[in-house]
Structure formats: C-alpha cells, structure tokens
Amino acid sequence: MSNQFHELKVKKLIRQTSDAVSVYFDIPANLNSTFDYKAGQFITLRLDVNGEDIRRAYSLFTSPSDSEFAVMVKEVSGGKLSPFINSKLQTGDFIKVMPPTGKFTCDTNPENSKNYVFFAGGSGITPIFSIIKSILTIEKNSTITLLYANRENESIIFADELNILEKDFESFNLFHILENPEKSKPSFKGLISSARVGGLLSEMGVASIENREYYTCGPGPMMSAIKQGLIDLGVGSNKIHSESFTVEGGGRDGGDGKRGGDFVGGGDFSNLKLKEPAKLTLQIYGEEHNIEIDPEETVTTAALRARLDPPFSCQIGACSTCIAKLEEGEVEMECSDALTQDEIDEGYVLTCTSRPTTEKIVINFDY
C-alpha cells in the first residue's frame, strides 16, 4: 500500500486554457523509483485549503518516457481544490503527493500491432494523452484514433501538442467533436450519443469495430453513451477501458458520516439497517485495531477518526485507492464504480463508500 505522501516541489506551472493549468513537479533522485508509473495512472494531491485537509486525484498527462512528471488541473466551479490550484498555487510551493496508482493503463509492447480507439472529453484527455504518447513511442506497428469532445475550440486542452503528434506520427488520427465548432476548423458537431457511435467510427475510418481496443475518459454521460454504443455494435466489454473522474450523484458535500467531513453521501440516513454502532476490526499496516463504527459512518471515516491513516484519495468511489478486503460481516457500498465484478465477488470493498450493515465487520487493508 503506497499511502505515504511525499513533499514535492512545484517546478513550473503552465496555463493550458483559461480554466486549466498544468502542474510540473520536481522528483528528487531518491524518490525516482517511488514515483515510477504506468501511462494512464494518477497521483493524489493533498493540500491545506483554508484550514481544511483536502485530497484529490489527478491523472498524469506525461508518460513514463518523458523527462517531466506533471498533471493538468481543470477548474471545477465551486470546487474546493481545483480553483485553488488554478489561482493560488505558485512555482516553488511544496505539495504532499501520494505516488502513482490506478488501473486505467495499457500494456504496451513493441511486438504489438493493435488498433486503438480513444474517446476523451474535456479534462478526461489527461490519462489518454499519457497512454497515446506511450503507445506511439513503444508500439511502432499499432494505430491510434482519438475522438476528443469539447464545448468549443478554446476549451481544447493540449490542442497544440496533439496537433504536433498528429503531424509527427502517421499512425495517429486526431478528430474533434465540438458543441460549438468554428466554421473554419473542421470537426464533428454536437454531443456523442450511443446511437451516434457507429456513424462516428465509420466517418473516422475505423473498420473491424469488434477487434479494436477502446479507452474512454470524460464526463459520466458521455462515457455511458460510448460504452452503450460500443456494446450495441457488438464490442465485448473486456475491450472497453474507462476512467471516471466523478461518479453519478457523487458530490462530497455534507456526506461526512457525522464526523469525518468531505465524504460520499448526502446525509439522509433514514434507511440505515443498523441503529446502533457496530464493532469494526481493522487490519492495517501490520496491526489490528478494534474500534466502533456508527451506522452512518463510512469505514474510512471511522478509521480516520481513530487516527489510523487509511489510504484514500477521491472519496467518492471512483479511484479504488481505498480498496480493502471484507473478511467478516457485511457492508453497503454507496458506490462501487471503481471495482470490477471479479473484485466484488472476491470480497473487496471501497472503504470510502462502505457503511456497516451487520453488528461486526472485519476489514483488511493488508490483504
């Protein structure tokens, strides 16, 4: 479990669009292997904002073969951390950073001769940009098609960098879909619906649709439409890889399970199965702890209250940093998006969204 945060210095900040900034970090030589990563993975930033300890996940847009290590943060209006990073963070500041993790990756191999199709929306370009650069560097015989959805030309993040890649690599085909396109710049117009997926693929020249590898990252409704559209076209779900930055209805506001703050849930606890606190046994960092957990608390909140420093990042069930094994008892997961069905069947849970439904539960982080 790489839960440990390291203080990294902000090496430079580059404004990408009016509401998106790239943050480059200095990695000291002694931390090089700790911050090794696979293209598509994310890091967790931890900052004190107005006295509140905030953690958020950000995908690396650099790729392992780059000399830089950087994330791009798009400002979410009313958000706690992204506006701070966009307007207050300065070069030379130090930030606590958890080493890279995440399953939205691609097993690149020089021997591969694959046909990849990527669908990105807005800030969802970050892990996709990383994976694309990695494939272009390593797999000389593979081809890549990217459809990148944005509101308008000005909101396209990495526009210049993507154009350069398209010029440099014949195997990379770049397409844009814009809600409000400029007449002078060719692109598809509108939003991606499941019914449009087949037509868009054929207009981009993507043949043998079932044999491609698909990757998508962007707003929830866009990703759902793409997945449904691909499944309707006969693509197996094992060929569709996706990364969510948010979950449906997954606001963090008010869901503090009484005491923790900043966690999933809306505060309506009228349907809880338990009325009294349950017994929670936690196996973590090689030690066993026995604490109480209130019915409305998540396992992460209870562990934090007991000062056990559990691993977590997004707090909404999207990233799987908080994964643990449920060894005894039952929990209800408000959101399990970041788990595969196999993981759920094997007893893994997302502790940041899990509340107890039996009087005793045993959770193992050291599985």
Ligand SMILES: Cc1cc2nc3c(=O)[nH]c(=O)nc-3n(C[C@H](O)[C@H](O)[C@H](O)COP(=O)(O)OP(=O)(O)OC[C@H]3O[C@@H](n4cnc5c(N)ncnc54)[C@H](O)[C@@H]3O)c2cc1C
């Ligand atoms: C695995 C992973 C990778 C991520 N990578 C990136 C990345 O590369 N670049 C990036 O900019 N963000 C990324 N995010 C999203 C990021 O972690 C934050 O959620 C985002 O910056 C908002 O944080 P905040 O504190 O500003 O807003 P919050 O205070 O968390 O949220 C404020 C409100 O905005 C809503 N909201 C939260 N996030 C979004 C969003 N992305 N779009 C629309 N509404 C939202 C919330 O539901 C809430 O109502 C990633 C998230 C995950 C889980």
Ligand code: FES
């Ligand atoms: S912390 Fe991200 S899924 Fe729990």
